[in-house]
Amino acid sequence: MTNEDRRPVWLRGVLDFCLLALLADGEAYGYELARRLEEHGLGTVPGGSLYPALLRREKLGHLRAEWRAGEGGPGRKYYAITPTGRAALEREAVAWRGFAAGVEATITGVAAR
Secondary structure, X not given: OOHHHHHHHXXXXXXXXXXXXXXXXXXXXXXXXXXXXXXXXXXXXXHHHHHHHHHHHHHOOOEEEEEEOOOOOOOEEEEEEOHHHHHHHHHHHHHHHHHXXXXXXXXXXXXXX
């Protein structure tokens, strides 16, 4: 299995968290978030994964969403992080760093053998 094949599997576990991190920089609409995730090297995120993740966080109160009329095109749904979402992001960032350090220690130890 190539790294490209593994990326969707890895992303599934962190997509919600990554969306909170991106939205901490300011509001954005779905396609823009997908493009930014791809630019960060996380691969292509299909709408069937992106929009359910956004909805999950919206239902938790971590995001608010607002439809806005499009300029010469269809409307867009913009997402913004809430204070509850910022608190969740901070907690999850601490947890992620610990988990990522454990993964790194594991693969470094395996590679050193």
